[in-house]
Amino acid sequence: MTHSSVRKNITIQTEAQNHPHEPVIVRTVGRKATITKEELFQAALNLIGPQKSIASLSLREVAREAGIAPNSFYRHFKDIDELAIELIDRSGLVLRQIFLEARLKASKQNSIIRSSVEVFITQLDADEGNLSLLLREAYTGSASYKLAVERQLNYFQQELKDDLIVLERLNHSKLYHPNLVAKAITQLVFNMGAKVIDIPANERKEIAEQTMIMIRMILEGARHLDEAKI
Numbered sequence: 001m002t003h004s005s006v007r008k009n010i011t012i013q014t015e016a017q018n019h020p021h022e023p024v025i026v027r028t029v030g031r032k033a034t035i036t037k038e039e040l041f042q043a044a045l046n047l048i049g050p051q052k053s054i055a056s057l058s059l060r061e062v063a064r065e066a067g068i069a070p071n072s073f074y075r076h077f078k079d080i081d082e083l084a085i086e087l088i089d090r091s092g093l094v095l096r097q098i099f100l101e102a103r104l105k106a107s108k109q110n111s112i113i114r115s116s117v118e119v120f121i122t123q124l125d126a127d128e129g130n131l132s133l134l135l136r137e138a139y140t141g142s143a144s145y146k147l148a149v150e151r152q153l154n155y156f157q158q159e160l161k162d163d164l165i166v167l168e169r170l171n172h173s174k175l176y177h178p179n180l181v182a183k184a185i186t187q188l189v190f191n192m193g194a195k196v197i198d199i200p201a202n203e204r205k206e207i208a209e210q211t212m213i214m215i216r217m218i219l220e221g222a223r224h225l226d227e228a229k230i
Contacts, residue, residue: 035068037076041087042066045129053140054084054133085148088137091130092152095123096159103163112167113215117208120189124197124204135194153190157182168223176225184218 043066048054059080063070077083102119106112123131138149161182168175175181192211196204 035066035072035075037086040066040073040076040083041090044083044087045133048129048133048136053136054080054087055137055140055142055145057084081142081144084137084141084145088134088145088148088152091128091133092149092155094128094130095134096152096155098123099156100159113212117189117212117215120193121196121201121204121208124193125201131193132197135190135197138190139194153186157186160186164219173223175219175222177222181218181222185215188214188218 040062043062044054044057047057047061047065057080059073060070062080062083063073066073077086099116099119102115103112106115120131134149134152137145138153141149157179161178164175164178164182168178189211192207196207
């Protein structure tokens with residue numbers, strides 16, 4: 001046993017004697033030997049914020065935040081763009097599941113509107129940062145990132161359209177052009193999110209209430225649309 005190993009053992013034993021009821025934690029210093037995709041996604045989310053787009057991140061920044069050597073990054077992604085696009089796809093999937101659960105819990109159309117908008121507002125401040133990522137990259141990201149966000153919005157629209165059709169059938173009513181209705185609502189809500197993301201939470205309520213009214217106006221108009229007059 002080397003002198004350094006002896007000194008290390010003595011130090012650990014001394015700590016254990018001084019604090020007999022506390023576990024002794026020995027931390028290793030250095031980089032992680034392995035890393036998962038989820039850890040790299042989280043490292044990227046940790047680094048971006050209101051003033052920093054994922055497009056501005058470097059591979060070395062993400063590797064340093066994740067605690068790995070830059071070469072380990074390539075085990076999962078060929079470059080930072082590939083990570084960004086997969087992260088956008090992942091964020092969209094997570095959010096669609098959250099909004100689906102909110103719609104399923106609501107039993108009436110008004111409550112579906114309110115619960116969906118309220119969940120949307122809540123997600124702006126969620127620790128995961130999935131919604132803020134989509135909103136930011138939709139307006140400030142590169143062309144490939146914007147295309148990835150657009151793909152996610154199309155998924156939102158399709159799922160919302162399917163839900164609206166089922167809901168209208170249950171209420172013995174019908175929407176004209178439900179695909180356009182879903183598109184209008186999706187764009188309205190995401191535009192609202194982009195507007196309120198940087199304002200204090202207590203100032204968002206009025207904009208959220210206005211958004212709910214506009215959604216109801218879209219739905220009522222689509223129910224009574226006379227296609228002969230278009």
